[in-house]
Amino acid sequence: MTMSGPEAAKPPRGKGRTGQANAEDEPLFDRELADLPPELRWREWMLRVEAVIFAAAEPVGHETLARVVGKDCSIDLLVDDLRAELRDRPYEIVFVAGGWQHRTRSRFAVPIRASQASTRSAAPALSDFEAMVLMAIAYFQPITRGDLSKIFGKELSRDTIASLRNAGFLASGPRSPTPGAPYTYVTTKHFLTAFGMETLRDLPDIEALEDAGLLSRQTVGVEAAEPSSDGEGE
Template structure:
């Protein structure tokens, strides 16, 4: 929204009653979340509601309002998004054309992604220690192309390599609010990583 458009945009809705104003702010937030392909931050949502209105409380009320609907408000990282409830996933897969939205990742891709998630920030050398071999740039590229990983901080030493971290897209893709929602390492037996991965901060 440009500065001129934002100046014309009525955030305060002073001509409405308090209850109608609150409901309209909720609908605006719902519309923004519906239109966005990625999580929307609190500061961005605050631009469509009146000054002094609590985005957090509006989100809570919207979540209650959406109870019984096939989608819900989900916090992902520092933002929010609308997400289809898990109970409706089979119906969507049965009818909708979602083939292009699949991750199309190999088992090795998923194993490396899990290692990054549990050990971030981690360098290519760190990944080599975990897997006992060099991880190809192509594999890292596939994960970065899908915005599942990004570049993390370098170690505070000259010539230190970049590290890798997961992104908000990673959280949204796997239905997590934060890295605290990662599964316990024991649940990763099928990926062959149990015992190698630790929860961040553990």
């Protein structure tokens, strides 16, 4: 039997045109868990926070985690308790790039590589030269391709920059005040995440790299700026 008129135009109760439940029909999310005893409430908050961190593709900050726990809950204390529980596990929760992330402990890197298993967080493989270029940008940013060419004593190809950009490590910075106003390049939040740093202040001491002959501030005629606290150019 077919229907006509206004009733035929109405979607089923609680369903939109795509058959998905409307947002207003979703049950209210209970953040406070006031009906639970304090110990069970804390345990549930811990599990929620761990689940969000585990599922997230990028580091998760305070604001995001605060959406799943009570308003008076301390995110820092929850994470401290989670870290304590994971002390004997092969993975841990670390704070990188402004948020928390699940990471395999570094001592298990060798067996993971030996297994040849496909890992969800595998960073793009960089050549030795690309890694050196990325390191130079991290220390001297914002920096132009021309100044990078001076550092390495040869023309730096656009393909090298493109490869680092495609890997998510670089973004365009401000225009240089030099003639022609060329683009500069800066590292991204993903750069910090991939290399396990909270900010650019976690970069190795540049003087040690200069002593090893890996970098030279005099090559580009500038002093490396003090790294910014966020270390991202996006």
